[in-house]
Amino acid sequence: MGAEVCRAVQKASGLELVAAVDVGDPHEEAEKADVIVDFTHPDAVMGNLKWCIDHGKHAVVGTTGFTDERLDQLRGWLSEKPEVGILIASNFSIGAVLMMHFAKQAARYYPSVEIIELHHTQKADAPSGTADTTAGMIAEAREKAALGEVPDATTIDPDGARGAVVDGIHVHSVRLQGLIAHQEVLFGQDGETLTIRHDSMNRASYMPGVIMGVENVAEHPGLTLGIEALLGLA
Ligand SMILES: NC(=O)C1=CN([C@@H]2O[C@H](COP(=O)(O)OP(=O)(O)OC[C@H]3O[C@@H](n4cnc5c(N)ncnc54)[C@H](OP(=O)(O)O)[C@@H]3O)[C@@H](O)[C@H]2O)C=CC1
Numbered sequence: 001m002g003a004e005v006c007r008a009v010q011k012a013s014g015l016e017l018v019a020a021v022d023v024g025d026p027h028e029e030a031e032k033a034d035v036i037v038d039f040t041h042p043d044a045v046m047g048n049l050k051w052c053i054d055h056g057k058h059a060v061v062g063t064t065g066f067t068d069e070r071l072d073q074l075r076g077w078l079s080e081k082p083e084v085g086i087l088i089a090s091n092f093s094i095g096a097v098l099m100m101h102f103a104k105q106a107a108r109y110y111p112s113v114e115i116i117e118l119h120h121t122q123k124a125d126a127p128s129g130t131a132d133t134t135a136g137m138i139a140e141a142r143e144k145a146a147l148g149e150v151p152d153a154t155t156i157d158p159d160g161a162r163g164a165v166v167d168g169i170h171v172h173s174v175r176l177q178g179l180i181a182h183q184e185v186l187f188g189q190d191g192e193t194l195t196i197r198h199d200s201m202n203r204a205s206y207m208p209g210v211i212m213g214v215e216n217v218a219e220h221p222g223l224t225l226g227i228e229a230l231l232g233l234a
């Protein structure tokens with residue numbers, strides 16, 4: 001993703017690539033940047049963001065693995081530098097953002113729901129950040145609609161075949177050679193199902209969202225989660 005972001009910034013009019021920092025590289029060159037883009041690793045991203053906030057740099061972050069505790073820690077750091085904008089999105093692909101938005105809209109109509117996310121085999125984390133975000137959005141919509149718990153419990157599942165449960169929603173993570181990044185959200189009620197699917201076929205699919213983030217993050221001080229507002233969806 002880092003290499004793809006460098007190419008996209010170099011191609012974008014009005015933007016200039018001033019540094020590309022790999023693990024262990026000194027940060028001096030990055031000090032010249034107005035905006036830092038982070039696609040690294042869940043173990044590295046908090047340290048990188050502390051550096052950004054301390055140095056007054058806006059940041060656009062695609063790295064996954066954020067928890068409520070991490071977000072609270074960021075809000076604490078940002079309270080010392082209220083002019084800094086940090087945009088974190090678990091998925092910068094416009095289609096994936098729409099998939100999550102449509103899933104949120106559908107959620108209140110269906111008692112049954114499960115998420116299947118499918119990724120390349122080099123992915124460090126499971127479930128994906130996108131599946132985690134989607135589960136949270138569906139859970140919130142279900143709560144607003146007073147839907148209660150998903151009713152489809154299994155009584156015998158010694159090997160966890162029904163997947164992880166994230167915010168009350170079953171999530172299944174597939175890792176398979178040949179895949180890039182894909183997600184299905186399956187809804188069901190008596191006599192019908194609705195499947196909402198998104199496929200990223202390459203890393204370029206994230207770049208319009210990343211560039212939009214770079215161009216806009218300075219105008220949104222504080223912590224922003226997701227690019228829905230930039231797309232007029234929030
Ligand atoms: N939000 C979105 O739309 C998307 C998010 N992602 C997320 O982005 C992250 C990166 O994904 P991907 O590019 O596939 O992963 P890769 O493992 O291919 O790349 C991560 C790179 O970051 C480097 N790195 C690790 N720590 C640091 C550090 N402290 N400073 C600078 N560089 C560092 C790694 O170096 P080394 O190999 O030497 O460890 C590696 O080159 C993941 O969390 C993934 O889930 C991915 C795609 C889209």
Ligand SMILES: O=C(O)C1=N[C@H](C(=O)O)C[C@H](O)C1
Nearest residue numbers: 064090091123128129130181
């Ligand atoms: O690691 C990836 O590849 C991806 N990570 C993000 C995630 O965890 O949701 C976004 C996309 O799925 C690709």
